[in-house]
Amino acid sequence: MKKIEAIIRPEKFDIIKDALTEKGYGGMSVAEMKGHGNQKGVSEVWRGKRYRVDLLPKIKIELVVSDDAVDQVVQTIITESQTGSIGDGKIFVSEISNVYRIRTGEQDDAAI
Numbered sequence: 001m002k003k004i005e006a007i008i009r010p011e012k013f014d015i016i017k018d019a020l021t022e023k024g025y026g027g028m029s030v031a032e033m034k035g036h037g038n039q040k041g042v043s044e045v046w047r048g049k050r051y052r053v054d055l056l057p058k059i060k061i062e063l064v065v066s067d068d069a070v071d072q073v074v075q076t077i078i079t080e081s082q083t084g085s086i087g088d089g090k091i092f093v094s095e096i097s098n099v100y101r102i103r104t105g106e107q108d109d110a111a112i
Contacts, residue, residue, distance in 0.1 A: 001096040001112065002070045004077075006061045007035070008089040012081040013059045019080045020063070025073055027112070029062040038086060056087065064096055064112055 008016060013030070020026065034055035044051050065073055074091055082088055101111035 001064055001066060001099060001108065003094045003096050004061075004063045004065060004070065004073055005092040005094070006077050006081075006089060007033075007058050007091075008061065008077070008081045009083070009087065010057050010059050013061070016061065016077055016080045019076050020073065023072065023076060025063060025065065025069070025076075027063065031060045031062075033058050033060050037090065058089065064099060066109055066112065 006016075010032075017028070017030075020028065035058055036054060036056055044053055061077075063073060070093060074093065077091055098107060099109075099111040100107050104111075
């Protein structure tokens, strides 16, 4: 099992969520967050003054999937979120050793 964490642009969330749900990966956790990567934020002008916005709004999506589903989920996220501009986001894939469903006590693939 693998945990996929994707940090994406907020405006791409609904598109990605719908695409993943359509492919059968509807279970996910979502968090609103702020951060920056290589772009180090942006400069904006408001009322004639320039302001530096260092932390930009982002959405973090987390999914746990079976090993054979990783490539499909990652490619779906990339395809639906890619604009070609700095700030498109990142995807992290981690190994998960155990999963337990609290309600039934099921574990591993049965608990996903």
